Amino acid sequence: MRRIRIGPAVLAALGLAAAGSLVVPIPRSRLSPLPVLSLNLTDRSGLPLREVLSDQGGRSRWIGPAEISPHAVRALIAAEDRRFPFHPGIDLFALGRAMGQALVRGRVVSGASTISQQLVRNIYHYPRTIPSKIAETWLALRLERTLSKGDILVQYLNRVAYGRQAYGLEAAARFYFDKPARDLSPSEAAYLTALPRAPGRLRPERDEADLLSRRNAILRRMARLGFISPDTLGRALAEPVRVSENVRDFRAPHFVEYLLTRLSPEERESLAEIRTTLDLPLQTKIERLLDGHLRSLEKKNLTNGAVIVLENATGAVRAMVGSKDFFDEPHAGQVNGANSLRQPGSTLKPLTYALALENGMTAATLIDDAPAEFGPLESAFSPDNYDERYHGPVRLRSALASSYNIPAVAVLDLLGPELLFRKLREMGFGSLKKDASYYGAGLTLGNGEVTLLELARAYAALAEGGLYRPERLIETASRKGSRMEPVSVSPPVRVFSRAAAFIVTDILADRDARVPAFGYRGPLNLPFPAAAKTGTSKDFRDNWTVGYTPRYTVAVWTGNFDGSPMHNVSGITGAGPLFRDCMLLLEENGPGLSFPEPPGLVRVEICPLSGERPGPSCPASISELFIEGTAPNTSCRLSHRGSPDPASLRVAGKIADPVRVIFPADGDVFKIDPILRPEYQTLGFKARIETRPEPQTVEWHVDGIKAAVVGPPFSWTWKLRPGSYTIHIRAVIVGKPVESRRVRIRVLS
Numbered sequence: 001m002r003r004i005r006i007g008p009a010v011l012a013a014l015g016l017a018a019a020g021s022l023v024v025p026i027p028r029s030r031l032s033p034l035p036v037l038s039l040n041l042t043d044r045s046g047l048p049l050r051e052v053l054s055d056q057g058g059r060s061r062w063i064g065p066a067e068i069s070p071h072a073v074r075a076l077i078a079a080e081d082r083r084f085p086f087h088p089g090i091d092l093f094a095l096g097r098a099m100g101q102a103l104v105r106g107r108v109v110s111g112a113s114t115i116s117q118q119l120v121r122n123i124y125h126y127p128r129t130i131p132s133k134i135a136e137t138w139l140a141l142r143l144e145r146t147l148s149k150g151d152i153l154v155q156y157l158n159r160v161a162y163g164r165q166a167y168g169l170e171a172a173a174r175f176y177f178d179k180p181a182r183d184l185s186p187s188e189a190a191y192l193t194a195l196p197r198a199p200g201r202l203r204p205e206r207d208e209a210d211l212l213s214r215r216n217a218i219l220r221r222m223a224r225l226g227f228i229s230p231d232t233l234g235r236a237l238a239e240p241v242r243v244s245e246n247v248r249d250f251r252a253p254h255f256v257e258y259l260l261t262r263l264s265p266e267e268r269e270s271l272a273e274i275r276t277t278l279d280l281p282l283q284t285k286i287e288r289l290l291d292g293h294l295r296s297l298e299k300k301n302l303t304n305g306a307v308i309v310l311e312n313a314t315g316a317v318r319a320m321v322g323s324k325d326f327f328d329e330p331h332a333g334q335v336n337g338a339n340s341l342r343q344p345g346s347t348l349k350p351l352t353y354a355l356a357l358e359n360g361m362t363a364a365t366l367i368d369d370a371p372a373e374f375g376p377l378e379s380a381f382s383p384d385n386y387d388e389r390y391h392g393p394v395r396l397r398s399a400l401a402s403s404y405n406i407p408a409v410a411v412l413d414l415l416g417p418e419l420l421f422r423k424l425r426e427m428g429f430g431s432l433k434k435d436a437s438y439y440g441a442g443l444t445l446g447n448g449e450v451t452l453l454e455l456a457r458a459y460a461a462l463a464e465g466g467l468y469r470p471e472r473l474i475e476t477a478s479r480k481g482s483r484m485e486p487v488s489v490s491p492p493v494r495v496f497s498r499a500a501a502f503i504v505t506d507i508l509a510d511r512d513a514r515v516p517a518f519g520y521r522g523p524l525n526l527p528f529p530a531a532a533k534t535g536t537s538k539d540f541r542d543n544w545t546v547g548y549t550p551r552y553t554v555a556v557w558t559g560n561f562d563g564s565p566m567h568n569v570s571g572i573t574g575a576g577p578l579f580r581d582c583m584l585l586l587e588e589n590g591p592g593l594s595f596p597e598p599p600g601l602v603r604v605e606i607c608p609l610s611g612e613r614p615g616p617s618c619p620a621s622i623s624e625l626f627i628e629g630t631a632p633n634t635s636c637r638l639s640h641r642g643s644p645d646p647a648s649l650r651v652a653g654k655i656a657d658p659v660r661v662i663f664p665a666d667g668d669v670f671k672i673d674p675i676l677r678p679e680y681q682t683l684g685f686k687a688r689i690e691t692r693p694e695p696q697t698v699e700w701h702v703d704g705i706k707a708a709v710v711g712p713p714f715s716w717t718w719k720l721r722p723g724s725y726t727i728h729i730r731a732v733i734v735g736k737p738v739e740s741r742r743v744r745i746r747v748l749s
């Protein structure tokens with residue numbers, strides 16, 4: 001066999017090549033933080049919401065040198081590589097010591113890997129073989145010529161595994177101590193430095209003594225190297241280790257899940273941190289309000305609810321509570337009620353009337369609330385009002401404020417359902433998948449399924465004078481390796497004129513206009529300006545209250561995810577009290593702002609019965625808002641004399657009750673407000689007399705006992721107290737005593 005001779009020149013060339021290879025830098029792609037980063041989501045103030053694990057199945061957040069505690073750097077050098085500042089990537093002294101100990105004892109006693117070599121192992125994941133060790137040494141020498149010592153430490157502390165799927169010092173500090181890495185004490189830094197030696201084996205709850213022993217050893221090395229003073233050493237050794245009991249942050253789960261579905265796969269892969277619009281303290285308080293509210297109505301078969309809070313001026317979602325309990329499997333708690341399809345009841349009526357105001361109607365326009373059929377002959381329907389009565393000609397203001405069904409359908413039938421359908425799609429109601437003819441004029445009564453979030457956006461547009469904004473979920477975000485940057489926001493779109501939006505707002509905030517249906521003391525009456533609308537779907541399956549102040553829009557849904565009906569719970573009794581509590585919470589620290597009136601509106605005195613200018617025989621007048629150029633020019637021609645024919649009391653083939661309690665309604669449930677003082681906790685009882693002449697007085701009876709005698713308009717304020725009560729009124733009409741039907745209510749503490 002012929003020998004191959006390698007001459008001195010070849011050996012010299014190989015030596016030079018090997019030496020030259022040491023100056024070849026490590027590829028920057030290998031030093032990228034991408035493989036180990038998870039996506040960190042926080043609330044608007046930086047409070048943690050969720051950490052979405054990276055493609056390696058771990059949690060991490062890449063931080064720079066300014067965000068690393070100097071104690072962590074010193075603990076690392078003391079524990080792993082005390083000559084790190086001086087060697088070129090390999091420690092010949094440590095290598096010689098390790099080899100000598102191995103020869104004497106016949107086994108490996110101590111390691112000799114430097115921080116640079118350990119970082120190479122972490123990046124390249126070589127197997128533990130002799131060839132791999134040679135490659136690791138060669139790469140460590142190259143690494144030292146690619147990065148500064150400080151950058152090597154940053155790379156190491158961002159990559160090393162600390163157990164429990166925590167990669168990097170920041171993830172470990174937040175996971176084990178619930179604090180950022182910059183705030184670690186010497187004791188905590190030494191404790192975390194002990195974990196990477198056996199990250200899969202050492203667990204604080206099981207190996208406390210072992211970890212404390214390792215921590216103390218590292219602290220003593222730090223003291224010997226002059227990294228900490230003897231006094232600091234003493235305090236650190238005595239410091240108890242308080243490992244956080246929080247295994248994983250999982251806050252505002254429905255909000256976070258919704259946000260994640262809005263991100264593209266590329267965004268989820270490239271983003272390192274998202275600071276959301278959510279206000280976590282507010283979210284937590286509203287979660288508690290929802291829980292307490294549902295507990296008070298659980299006997300009414302009400303098991304779930306959802307709440308959304310939008311900031312009107314920005315569209316920012318400040319709270320999104322999707323269910324009572326995300327982990328409540330029997331009641332489908334993981335369903336997000338904020339984004340689920342439900343029939344919205346009457347909550348679309350304000351949008352119908354805003355269109356009517358833009359198309360020639362006014363708040364004084366008379367609409368006939370009488371039996372009628374709507375739609376094509378083959379599919380015509382006859383809507384009923386919630387109170388099962390017809391009210392004759394009513395002004396648009398009264399029709400909307402009292403939520404009468406027939407006038408709303410009549411208006412949309414006149415405008416054409418296509419007009420409302422197009423407007424809803426323009427305002428982001430993507431849930432309405434069919435065409436306008438499928439829904440017909442019943443669209444204004446909620447025969448199409450929408451989401452709570454879609455309703456919240458639409459009402460926020462009314463609050464903002466007709467400007468529609470999609471909801472904002474993100475304030476700022478950072479991509480891997482970059483700083484936090486604001487997220488671009490789409491400009492608002494005008495969907496209603498300022499004048500029409502303001503008149504609808506004025507009607508929804510008009511306490512007097514809603515009295516015939518809701519009384520004076522219902523949950524929609526707040527101690528500051530607020531516009532609100534309730535809605536109840538058929539068979540009491542869903543009820544809603546949506547409304548706004550100049551600052552915030554609140555949308556509330558209550559119901560059951562399995563579709564089962566509630567027991568006589570309406571929007572005013574189900575969602576209404578929770579809406580009130582949320583509004584009081586939002587506005588507790590700020591003055592009650594008034595809605596700014598835009599230019600182009602005029603106030604004109606009109607007759608409350610005809611909607612025209614007061615005539616000579618009109619007994620009274622009221623002030624009404626009009627868009628300039630639409631105010632009535634003619635005077636009222638009604639005589640306002642005489643009594644109605646008894647036949648006019650016939651309603652849908654039935655004789656109307658001559659005396660009736662119109663508020664509260666039978667079966668209503670009220671709740672003592674924990675915020676207001678007791679003297680303000682009252683209900684305004686309201687009666688209706690359908691006879692002429694009217695009696696001079698009416699008696700209010702509570703549980704069969706006469707409690708008050710009042711004159712016109714026969715209302716009475718009753719102080720709330722917990723319990724169940726039966727209420728009726730008694731009057732003498734044309735010499736005969738007449739009593740109303742009994743109304744049963746319940747007051748919860």
